[in-house]
Amino acid sequence: MIDLASPYTYATITLVVLSPVIGGILMGIDRRLTARMQSRMGPPLMQPFYDVIKLWGKEPFIASSLQPVLAFGYLGFSVAAFALLAFGQDMLLMIFTMAIADLCLIVAAFNSKSPFSNIGARRELIGMMSYEPVMLLAAISIFFVTGSFMVDSIYEINQPLLMFLPLTFLALIPILIIDMKKSPFDVSGSGHAHQELVRGIYTEFSGYTLALVELGHWTKVALLLGFASLFWAQNIVVGAALAFALFFVVLVIDNSYPRLDWKTMIKTTWIVGFLLIIANIAGLIARMVILS
Amino acid sequence: MKWMTKARLKSPWVIHFDCGSCNGCDIEILAALTPKFDVERFGIVNIGDPKQADVLMVTGPANKRNQHVLKNLYDQMPQPKVVIAVGECACSGAIFHNCPNTLGGVDKVIPVDVYVPGCAARPESIVDGVVLALQKLQKVSEGEKVE
Numbered sequence: 001m002i003d004l005a006s007p008y009t010y011a012t013i014t015l016v017v018l019s020p021v022i023g024g025i026l027m028g029i030d031r032r033l034t035a036r037m038q039s040r041m042g043p044p045l046m047q048p049f050y051d052v053i054k055l056w057g058k059e060p061f062i063a064s065s066l067q068p069v070l071a072f073g074y075l076g077f078s079v080a081a082f083a084l085l086a087f088g089q090d091m092l093l094m095i096f097t098m099a100i101a102d103l104c105l106i107v108a109a110f111n112s113k114s115p116f117s118n119i120g121a122r123r124e125l126i127g128m129m130s131y132e133p134v135m136l137l138a139a140i141s142i143f144f145v146t147g148s149f150m151v152d153s154i155y156e157i158n159q160p161l162l163m164f165l166p167l168t169f170l171a172l173i174p175i176l177i178i179d180m181k182k183s184p185f186d187v188s189g190s191g192h193a194h195q196e197l198v199r200g201i202y203t204e205f206s207g208y209t210l211a212l213v214e215l216g217h218w219t220k221v222a223l224l225l226g227f228a229s230l231f232w233a234q235n236i237v238v239g240a241a242l243a244f245a246l247f248f249v250v251l252v253i254d255n256s257y258p259r260l261d262w263k264t265m266i267k268t269t270w271i272v273g274f275l276l277i278i279a280n281i282a283g284l285i286a287r288m289v290i291l292s
Numbered sequence: 293m294k295w296m297t298k299a300r301l302k303s304p305w306v307i308h309f310d311c312g313s314c315n316g317c318d319i320e321i322l323a324a325l326t327p328k329f330d331v332e333r334f335g336i337v338n339i340g341d342p343k344q345a346d347v348l349m350v351t352g353p354a355n356k357r358n359q360h361v362l363k364n365l366y367d368q369m370p371q372p373k374v375v376i377a378v379g380e381c382a383c384s385g386a387i388f389h390n391c392p393n394t395l396g397g398v399d400k401v402i403p404v405d406v407y408v409p410g411c412a413a414r415p416e417s418i419v420d421g422v423v424l425a426l427q428k429l430q431k432v433s434e435g436e437k438v439e
Contacts, residue, residue, distance in 0.1 A: 001431060004397040031332075035330070035332060038327060039327045039335040040327045040330040040332065041332075041378040042330075042331070042332065042333060043332050043333055043334075044302075044333075044335075047302070047303065047335050049299075049338050050298070050299040050303040050335060051299075051303045051335070053295060053299035053345070054299040054300050054302075054303045055298070055344075056296075057299070057300065057369045058298045058346075058371070058372075059344055059371040060370070061368075061370045061373075076366075110371075120297055198341050199339070199340060199341045199344065202341070202344075203341055203343070204343070205343075205344070206341075206344050207370055211345060214312035218391050291436035
């Protein structure tokens with residue numbers, strides 16, 4: 001499956017190792033674009049890297065001895081999920097590895113007595129509950145096109161996936177909003193100042209554990225945008241442009257909506273996500289029936 | 293270490309604590325985040341969590357009710373950290389000087405690095421105060437001894 005002789009394998013390994021860096025640059029673009037949308041100058045592109053390097057040099061304050069292990073787990077499992085995507089492995093396995101990464105973060109947040117951190121962790125669990133079924137259903141709708149859950153099989157079809165699954169692509173928007181912790185679904189903890197939960201799920205992290213969590217978060221953003229780029233897998237440039245367009249839409253939504261409560265988050269994600277993807281699958285089946 | 297110093301200077305995260313100020317200085321601090329002054333271009337972010345902050349900005353005179361909260365916040369911040377007293381009240385107590393319920397300046401409770409005068413302190417002078425605080429942070433980061 002993995003051919004050690006081909007240069008392609010080494011390029012993929014480099015991509016996986018650099019996945020947090022890709023995510024970091026995306027976060028820099030995010031902060032700059034957000035600032036421009038609010039008619040500000042915005043920080044330099046490398047700002048997220050300065051933040052993480054600074055956090056690494058802070059005095060370690062550790063809330064519980066399990067926390068650093070789980071912070072490493074969050075980063076490790078995020079990178080593992082990215083590796084599964086980059087090497088063209090099973091999509092379901094990728095989604096579950098991502099869930100384990102998130103679980104590491106949630107357990108780390110539950111591992112302290114701080115009520116802010118606890119409520120943040122609970123809300124993160126609700127966030128997972130909102131987007132995981134939609135993500136799984138998106139994988140199932142890809143299965144209807146390619147006949148396989150392997151990412152590799154997407155490269156083998158002749159037409160881009162977007163031609164078959166335009167509505168599934170739209171259903172990725174709420175998933176990305178929840179996972180990037182953007183308004184209106186940033187209930188579990190956001191980067192913006194003066195949230196009602198201080199920093200929500202991130203409250204108890206500081207110093208290098210927070211740096212690890214940030215790196216893990218960037219990797220997850222890179223992973224989800226990589227998944228979005230699969231919708232035009234035939235041409236990598238168009239695929240990247242497609243993923244960036246999705247990213248831009250998420251930023252526009254972030255800057256135009258206030259934070260909503262968790263009930264609205266579940267309702268919106270489930271209703272919009274399920275309806276879009278089921279309509280798409282029904283369309284595919286109808287097309288098959290007409291063509292046969 | 294050069295990298296670390298540069299990163300520290302490029303990303304000071306600020307926590308803002310109001311020790312009973314009249315809100316004049318608080319509004320000016322928040323004004324510095326708005327498009328006109330936009331301190332985020334220097335990487336300055338207003339963050340609510342003392343465990344993740346580098347700079348503590350205090351407004352208002354320290355008093356007997358909240359000195360423990362102030363001390364606690366200061367203790368929760370990991371090193372290296374700097375404290376900025378914003379406004380006359382935080383610097384010396386100003387018009388509340390010698391009042392029975394106040395202690396005077398914030399420096400009666402925690403060590404203060406930079407004093408920003410003004411009633412209310414202007415956003416320009418607050419940004420200037422942060423720059424002064426960063427110079428101190430640079431000295432600390434490079435291992436120099438500061439009083």
